[in-house]
Amino acid sequence: MCKRDGFNAPPPISLEDYLRVPHVLTSLAEDTHGAVDEALAKRKLKRVIALTTPGFLAVPFVVRRAPVITTMPSKLARYFAEAFGLTTSPAPIELPTFTISLLWHASFDQDPGHLWLRQTVSGLAAEVGLDL
Incomplete structure (x- = not known):
């Protein structure tokens, strides 16, 4: 999920942009490493984490105002996108389900x-x- 005017290219986001743009990570753990980072590590790739939050509720407020993106469940992303004027895109890598x-x-x-x-x-x- 990203700000509607956050990228010059339309969705889907490229892997290059996905790795270049800072991310908001939602995690209850104290480290800045999640399932997305594990999937990236399998391909010897790494993303930049700008902010970690313990829950999803703050994420759309941050994404709307800062030059960051986030990865979250698609149904939640679509809900937030509609409510906050954001854009969604499938992740450019295969992610595990939960x-x-x-x-x-x-x-x-x-x-x-x-x-x-x-x-x-x-x-x-x-x-x-x-x-x-």
Whole structure:
């Protein structure tokens, strides 16, 4: 995802531009290395990380104002692109898929509030095409 006027070339972004432009990395880990970096390392390539954030919510605000790009799940990228006037492009490299899961302790299986929360989150995920 990038600023709509951030590149002279239309999508898809080239590998050269992808490596040249600084990235916003979303990671809960303290290092600046993620799944994208592992995929790049297999090809002996490296990207520049300008900023690391623990969650996706701040990312579109940064991308909208700074000369950076980010890599995120495509459905989330399309949502943010529409809401913030950004552009999306497929990544120029093959990236691994990942699973999103709801996890809870068994003692909460029958808790009414917890059951409501799980059903609500699952319903919202289904609305955007995610299977939890």
